[in-house]
Every structure is written in structure tokens, then in C-alpha cells.
Amino acid sequence: MNRFRRKTNTNGITTIPVIVVMLLFLSASCSKEKREVVEVAFDAEKSYTMRTTDVTTLISDSGTTRYRANAKEWLMFSKAAEPYWYFPEGLYLEKFDTLFRAEATVKSDTAYYYEKKDLWKLVGNVEIKNLEGEYFETSELYWDGTEEKIYSDKFIRIEQKEQIITGIGFESNQNMTKYKIFNTTGIFPVNETPRDTTTQNDHTDLMQLP
Numbered sequence: 001m002n003r004f005r006r007k008t009n010t011n012g013i014t015t016i017p018v019i020v021v022m023l024l025f026l027s028a029s030c031s032k033e034k035r036e037v038v039e040v041a042f043d044a045e046k047s048y049t050m051r052t053t054d055v056t057t058l059i060s061d062s063g064t065t066r067y068r069a070n071a072k073e074w075l076m077f078s079k080a081a082e083p084y085w086y087f088p089e090g091l092y093l094e095k096f097d098t099l100f101r102a103e104a105t106v107k108s109d110t111a112y113y114y115e116k117k118d119l120w121k122l123v124g125n126v127e128i129k130n131l132e133g134e135y136f137e138t139s140e141l142y143w144d145g146t147e148e149k150i151y152s153d154k155f156i157r158i159e160q161k162e163q164i165i166t167g168i169g170f171e172s173n174q175n176m177t178k179y180k181i182f183n184t185t186g187i188f189p190v191n192e193t194p195r196d197t198t199t200q201n202d203h204t205d206l207m208q209l210p
Contacts, residue, residue, distance in 0.1 A: 044079040048086075051075050065100070069093045071111075078115075087111040091122070095131075105129045108141070118145035130176040135159040138170065148174050156181065164188045 109124030
């Protein structure tokens, strides 16, 4: 797919951002699925053109299984004014290490993908673990494939090895390894829980995290 752009490191080896590769399963054939194709009748915005259930697929990289993706239901609205995919029961994606242990994961209660915009929208209990072992939690997250960035204007909680950072508003690269928090609400040791995760502090400075 052209919208998923590869990057080449200084050794000439082509790599693909983690989240990008994990989401490629949606364009691949699914190993366990039930499909139902229907004709759009009256309302193209509410009538799906394809329904797939029990989606489970494994993705290989250089002959080794490195990714797995699951979705209970996948609906396609290809005749809508703004064509989109809809996952009403959420998505779960994970990346394996060489010992088949999950080292990065993406999970959400609901997900949308807008084809023309190459834009993902993850909603409700969005949880991400990146390759550095950091955990991200928010209620809404966008991934823009064209701009190659991930962002949110909602409350977000980031758990690092030694501290927990909370704030309102967030922007990151596609690997979730370089990110910014807007309107920080607190920094806490990992053994402490913020008392009020919805309170925004007075300053609105941009906070650049390591």
C-alpha cells in the first residue's frame, strides 16, 4: 500500500514504523474470518458494503512471524461520502520479539479508518505499549498516515520506568518514541497515583519529553 511509507537507515536496511506494520493486517487476507457482502440500498452512510467477523491474522517479516492482529467485527462503508472502515468491538494489535513475546501492543474499544484521508481514529480505553516499554492511556487517539504522526487533544497518561506523566493534548511520531505533551497536569513517581486525572494546571507550555 503506497500510503504506508518505508524508511531506510544508514546501513541501507529498510524498516517500517511499528504501528504502521501492525496495522497492515487490514489490507491482507485474514486467516480466520467470516465475510458478508451486501448491496447498498438507500442510505450509503449507514449501510455497510462488507462485514467481516472473527478477524485474526499473523504477519511475517523476513520469513519470521512478528505481528498478530485481532478484531471481532470489521465493517466497510465504501459507498459513503467519506468512505471508512468501522471496528465496533475494537482492535488489538501486537508485535513479537524473536521469542514470540509481545513487545509492543495497541488496543482500543472502537476504531475507525478514513480511507481518503489515511486517518485512523481510536476511541475508548486506548492503550499502547511502545518498544521502550512505556504505556500510554487515553480516551481518543488519531494516527495520520499522511503526516506520519499520532495525536490527541484528550487527557493522556504516560507511564515511564520511573515516573507517570499526565496532561491534556499529545503529539508523537509513529513509533510513539518521540512525543510532546501539551498542558501538563502532573508528574508522579510510578508508585503514586494522581488524585485527580481530569484537573488541568494553569500553564499551557509545551513539554518536550526525552
